[in-house]
Amino acid sequence: MYGVLQAAMASDLKRLVAYSSSENMGLVLIGVGACGLFASHGDRPLAALALAAALLHVVNHAAFKALLFCAAGSVQRSTGLRDLDRLGGLRSRLPVTAGCFALAALGAVALPPGNGFVSEWLLLQSLVHGRKVPGVAVAVALPLSVALIALSAGIAAAVFVKALGVGFFARPRDRRAASAREAPPLMLAGMALLAVAVVALAVVPGLLGDGLDRAVGAVGLPGTGAVSGGGARVRLAGISASLSPLWVVAALTAAILPATGLPRLRGRRGRRVNARLWDCGGGAPTPRMTYTATSFAEPLQRVFDDVLAPEQHVDVTPVRESAYLVRRVRFRHRVPDRIEHRLYDPVLRALAGAGQAARGLAGGSVHLYLGYGFAGLVVLLLALAVGW
Secondary structure (H helix, E strand, O other): OHHHHHHHHOOEHHHHHHHHHHHHHHHHHHHHHHHHHHHHOOOHHHHHHHHHHHHHHHHHHHHHHHHHHHHHHHHHHHHOOOEOOOOOOHHHHOHHHHHHHHHHHHHHOOOOOOHHHHHHHHHHHHHHHHHHOOOHHHHHHHHHHHHHHHHHHHHHHHHHHHHHHHHHHOOOOOHHHHOOOOOOHHHHHHHHHHHHHHHHHHHOHHHHHHHHHHHHHOOOOOOOOOEEOOOOOEEEOOOOOEEOHHHHHHHHHHHHHHHHHHHHHHHHHOOOOOOOOOOOOOOOOOHHHOOOHHHHHHHHHHHOHHHHOOEEEEEEEEOOOOOOOEEEEEEEEEOOOHHHHHHHHHHHHHHHHHHHHHHHHOOOOHHHHHHHHHHHHHHHHHHHHHHO
């Protein structure tokens, strides 16, 4: 949850994608934890299903996250920018990159026909059917896990709507974004290979059924048939549930095509008149007036204000002649990563201090270095003698 909230606040495209990895690894660990919980209560088939769902999500995440990072790298190479607040208009200038990013984002938000949908569906199936397992820990942990998965999926959808809407569909806010050109063919070929893998995992995930069975069986669980189906259809062992991603894709296509095609056909038959809309005398909006990534995430930040603890500073500089007249107002806002600053920064500072202190050991004397080697050899021999 904390990872996906930080992704929602991030305006750096690669930082956003990286924080999304924290959320997905959390989903994987929920599956591993559910496996251990079910196995400790004796429900080994359900434990096998939870572990298979976690392993499948690892594979799916490897595919769509690699594609997201490659697409983000293509954007950076074409524009020299990673700041979503300055990007925009890339859908028409980088069509292949935009399509690959959208395809990978669909997998990241676990919506059909994205490849992340199947593994999260399997994970939810194992958690929902785990309610029959007795125990207070199960009764508390499973509903909480389902709620967290649902909430994180909703926030992840907002994250990638922000990334696509602001970075690719909005108007460009920087001249480098306005003059961007598509990545070279070799970069596009790499993204195309990853896109093929994403589509294959989304449409025929059952092809991994045998491999998942072997992996689950390797840890001593009944892996045979935990996830089977032979390609286009996924069946769950011991649970009356099945899913055919290919039929899901066909149903969505059958629903979307008429919904988008019929209005266009009707619009072509009718008489169209181009006219300026009434703008209340304000003139045409500029790119500076549109939503940025920061403003898009601001309502979500207000909801989770206590968790994110944003920092705001307002500096007002008055004119020299009078304190009532303002010469400049400077507003600074940031959402720091509390885990990074409170956990990792002290460790890094301690390591840097130890490194600086260790520089005093290198005095440049050959005799001193020989003494270090002799002392190390003595300590090693003593350790071997005691251990033997």
